[in-house]
Amino acid sequence: MLSYLDASTGTMIAAAFAGGAAGFAVFIKMYYHRFVGLFSKKHRVQAEAAQAELLGDDES
Numbered sequence: 722m723l724s725y726l727d728a729s730t731g732t733m734i735a736a737a738f739a740g741g742a743a744g745f746a747v748f749i750k751m752y753y754h755r756f757v758g759l760f761s762k763k764h765r766v767q768a769e770a771a772q773a774e775l776l777g778d779d780e781s
Contacts, residue, residue, distance in 0.1 A: 754771060
């Protein structure tokens with residue numbers, strides 16, 4: 722019922738957790754203005770400007 726855990730098992734679990742947290746942080750950073758734009762006009766304008774810049778749509 723109890724299994725043997727190698728000495729590096731804890732390090733592997735910690736690395737997986739750290740990688741997941743870093744991936745989640747990048748996801749939040751990428752979509753922050755889009756999410757907050759649902760509640761704030763200022764952030765909605767910033768999200769639209771970032772999307773236009775990403776697509777290369779310059780109105781000027």
